[in-house]
Amino acid sequence: MIFADKALLPDGWAHNVRIEVVRGFVGAVTTDAEAQPGDVRVSTLLPGMPNVHSHAFQRGHSGLTEMRGTGRESFWTWRQMMYRFALSVGPEDVAALAEMAYVEMLEAGYTRVGEFHYLHHAADGSPYDNPAELSDRIFDAAEATGIALTHLPVFYAHGGFGPRAPDEGQRRFLHSVARFVDLVGRCDARRSRAQDRVGFAPHSLRAASHQDLSQLCEALPGRKLHIHIAEQVQEVEDCQAFSGRRPVEWLLDNFDVNENWCLIHATHMTEAETRHVAASNAVAGLCPVTEANLGDGLFPAPEFLEAGGRIAIGTDSNVRIDVAEELRILEYGQRLQSRARNVLAEEGGSTGRRLFDAALSGGAQALDAPTPELAAGAPADLVGLRDPLGLDQGDALLDRWIFGRDTGVSDVWAAGAHVVQAGRHIRRDEVQSRFADVLKRVLS
Incomplete structure (x- = not known):
């Protein structure tokens, strides 16, 4: 009791x-x-709060990318360091890194994690004898620490719009559609706890083509689908150069974006895109600490919430793991931009309560879980x-x-x-x- x-x-x-x-x-x-x-x-x-977006292995280089090199530092320079780290860890390392991240998530007040897992193969890019070897290690880590898991194996096939050939640093991530669908089935079979779920995650529009996305949606209907989108200005510009449309605009025009979708970051949206995503009932998966660390930009939260949009929070790169800090930076970013206070609160209401309730319900929706509540019959x-x-x-x-x-x-x-x-x-x-x-x- x-x-x-x-x-x-x-x-x-x-x-x-x-x-x-x-x-x-x-x-x-x-x-x-x-x-x-x-x-x-x-x-x-x-x-307990859901954590809608985590790359657990990145907990290993938290705080190790703050040395400035030559020229302008950005997400893209950070990504090269992350690739080097990703090529250096084996299955037991992946389990140890995930356990540490999940321990810290629980200590911070997260009780469920959406693991956006794109580290699949051996360091040379060859598949393990068990193609789900590293996904199995994620399940092991969740079970060992007690956190509920929504596992989101990531589909990654290309290095950029075009599609462009993948980089050498991406060799551990790559799949064909057929092999990826097999991986999702293996994750279904590995799931041993009633509270765990399996969705899937096309990494981004630059890593999954229109044909890839169509085939995945057809092969894996009804599952929760998470995708990085419009995180970086360069991504928006590259998408426009390739397709003539912005990433969110292109996605809404080509797919039935609905309550089963979680758009991770969605930082750079026009007013029309913001309203359309809100109307779709998709969740915007926001990671304010990581977005600030990487210099991504600022999500249009006031307009999105005013339009009835649904949000959730995630720890992404796990540079810091703290429920309160994610919510605080989400609000403080808006204050800095608008030069006003209590921007995301409803009139006469608490800012903390508005943020907490929104992230609680949005996170549960995105991770295919019951909304956490202190009520008979709810998960404890x-x-x-x-x-x-x-x-x-x-x-x-x-x-x-x-x-x-x-x-x-x-x-x-x-x-x-x-x-x-x-x-x-x-x-x-x-x-x-x-x-x-x-x-x-x-x-x-």
Whole structure:
């Protein structure tokens, strides 16, 4: 049993809430209750946040790309370093890197991850005897740490619009459509937990042609589909030069973009594209920390939300893993651009609550999961916040978590398992030790 001084229930904040956990799900929820001996006590209880976009192996080079070279630094110069790192890790390394990322996600309050997984083959580009070898390691890492997984194997066939031949640095990513569909089937067969899901992810319009996308949608109907799009100005310009249209415009004109789609980044959209994506019911998968780190640009969040758009947050390159920081940078970027405050809040409402609710529901939609909530029958994916001040503030508590410094994650339950206690994952020490061994070897 869990006892919370206050908890965010579907119909609002409640006090003295006692929650039963039964076989990984929320059982009875009692308000105005009294704590009982043996209850785990937390100050504040929230639903766990979905992380809609992660490249787990990139956790290994967090903070290692901040040395300026000659000329202008950009996403494209960063990408070359990432390729070198991707060519240096083996299956056991991939598992260790993913475990570290997933431990930190749980400690931050994420309870489900969408793993946009494009590292498939051996370092020389040849397939493993088991074509799903590295996907299996992602499943292993999720199971070992407790985080729920929506696995999104990535289709990657080309190096640019045209299609252009792939670069040498991309050799571990490449598939034909037939081999990729086989990989998705193998991931379906590997899935052993009820909470896990398998979607798929054409990497981008530059890596998957019109024909590729059409064949994938035909072969894999009804699944969640994630795609990088309009992240970089150069990508927009290259798409225009090839097709005569901008990436989002081209996608909307050629495919039935709907509630099963998640458009990752979608940073550079016109007003018309913004309205059309919002009307499509697709989710915009935003990664504000990574987008800031890479100098991508700023998503048109006020216009998108005003048009009824759905958003989710992700950790992408895993340069930093922090629910509050993603939401904070999403809002602060808009403040810097508009020179105004509380830009994404509804009039009279809390900025933190608006962002939290939007990312919660959008993330669940994009990852094919139930919307996290503290209600009987829901998955017991729960986050406890410490609140040393003990203030009864309702939504202002979310504002203090996201924009202040008085509170943070103390406990996390994933499918009912109490995996984070006193702010630390129960397996952090062993996972961190393996992670350190990988980095010492790879970076030496």
